[in-house]
Amino acid sequence: MIPPRSGMAWRLGAGQLVRIVDVEGGQSGDLFAVAADDLEDGQSSGRTFDMGGTIQLSAGSVLYSRRSRPLLRIVEDQVGVHDMLYAPCSQEMFEIQYGVTGPHPNCFDNLARALAAFGVPGATVTIALNFFMNVVVGPDGRLEIRPPASRAGDNMVLAAERDVLVAVTSCAAPGANAGRAQPIRVDVAA
Amino acid sequence: MIPPRSGMAWRLGAGQLVRIVDVEGGQSGDLFAVAADDLEDGQSSGRTFDMGGTIQLSAGSVLYSRRSRPLLRIVEDQVGVHDMLYAPCSQEMFEIQYGVTGPHPNCFDNLARALAAFGVPGATVTIALNFFMNVVVGPDGRLEIRPPASRAGDNMVLAAERDVLVAVTSCAAPGANAGRAQPIRVDVAA
Numbered sequence: 001m002i003p004p005r006s007g008m009a010w011r012l013g014a015g016q017l018v019r020i021v022d023v024e025g026g027q028s029g030d031l032f033a034v035a036a037d038d039l040e041d042g043q044s045s046g047r048t049f050d051m052g053g054t055i056q057l058s059a060g061s062v063l064y065s066r067r068s069r070p071l072l073r074i075v076e077d078q079v080g081v082h083d084m085l086y087a088p089c090s091q092e093m094f095e096i097q098y099g100v101t102g103p104h105p106n107c108f109d110n111l112a113r114a115l116a117a118f119g120v121p122g123a124t125v126t127i128a129l130n131f132f133m134n135v136v137v138g139p140d141g142r143l144e145i146r147p148p149a150s151r152a153g154d155n156m157v158l159a160a161e162r163d164v165l166v167a168v169t170s171c172a173a174p175g176a177n178a179g180r181a182q183p184i185r186v187d188v189a190a
Numbered sequence: 191m192i193p194p195r196s197g198m199a200w201r202l203g204a205g206q207l208v209r210i211v212d213v214e215g216g217q218s219g220d221l222f223a224v225a226a227d228d229l230e231d232g233q234s235s236g237r238t239f240d241m242g243g244t245i246q247l248s249a250g251s252v253l254y255s256r257r258s259r260p261l262l263r264i265v266e267d268q269v270g271v272h273d274m275l276y277a278p279c280s281q282e283m284f285e286i287q288y289g290v291t292g293p294h295p296n297c298f299d300n301l302a303r304a305l306a307a308f309g310v311p312g313a314t315v316t317i318a319l320n321f322f323m324n325v326v327v328g329p330d331g332r333l334e335i336r337p338p339a340s341r342a343g344d345n346m347v348l349a350a351e352r353d354v355l356v357a358v359t360s361c362a363a364p365g366a367n368a369g370r371a372q373p374i375r376v377d378v379a380a
Binding site: 040044045046047049050051053054055056066067068069085086087088090092093096097121122123124126127137139140141142143 | 230234235236237239240241243244245246256257258259275276277278280282283286287311312313314316317327329330331332333
């Protein structure tokens with residue numbers, strides 16, 4: 001169980017499954033994967049969009065690395081609404097966009113710290129999969145963040161396409177949930 | 191003048207202007223900027239989309255860094271059609287998506303090499319501004335690459351919002367031009 005506004009990381013072997021559960025409903029989070037054999041070869045939004053030919057990810061979509069290698073595949077998806085456009089929320093984002101003055105929990109630091117325990121450099125952490133995050137792209141390119149579409153118990157399952165390190169957070173930003181930061185449950189299959 | 195399928199980099203002081211010219215028309219390229227005082231603080235598509243509230247960039251748009259700092263501002267734009275979704279073309283992309291077997295010129299290496307001369311680590315180079323690249327996002331999120339809309343002589347001007355290193359390429363990928371790789375001219379104001 002990932003407490004609200006925090007993150008954890010795991011090492012997955014090729015073929016291993018991970019399930020991400022929105023326990024109470026209306027909570028989104030970030031997922032960032034890195035190839036275990038090259039700790040600079042992290043997930044890439046731009047490669048994922050190019051290889052899949054779409055910015056809308058759901059069951060069947062593969063998350064690709066900077067070096068065009070498959071990292072994770074979405075094999076089940078009860079929500080079908082995710083984002084890979086926005087950068088993870090960060091300390092600077094809270095200061096600039098929310099006027100926060102002191103330290104604030106944030107997905108970038110939560111991803112980077114969890115992965116640092118496996119030796120992953122902070123520079124590897126770029127754009128995450130913002131699972132359950134509900135972003136609408138207007139015909140003119142304008143972005144609108146709506147409340148997550150996930151209900152209590154909704155979940156998605158990803159399969160490791162190779163040995164990977166994967167970090168998951170429960171997002172700390174106000175727009176990422178239905179008004180109250182909640183936990184995210186992660187089940188890693190043995 | 192940047193020869194077809196190659197790249198160059200410059201250091202710009204705050205306020206300095208750079209003009210990017212499609213000399214013959216129908217050619218796109220990549221631009222990637224890095225803060226001169228932190229060589230890991232490179233341009234971020236996700237921060238740029240978040241801060242601007244749109245994926246469509248044109249005059250007035252600011253390119254933000256990973257740490258949410260403004261790097262470059264688009265001050266003039268005769269084309270108004272650019273992309274910041276796709277990752278730069280790369281050696282792996284040419285091998286996987288085009289069946290190329292030997293070394294192939296590519297924007298990622300061209301950006302990374304040009305910036306390496308200023309000490310920028312390769313890991314800093316992520317998603318570039320694909321200037322003049324014409325990408326249409328369908329209502330279902332599907333991506334379609336159309337020929338660049340730029341005509342001979344069309345150009346855009348960017349202003350440095352702080353001291354930056356900026357690399358520019360003329361793109362090596364078939365979809366990035368009107369069928370023939372062409373040069374891109376870059377004018378850096380004194």
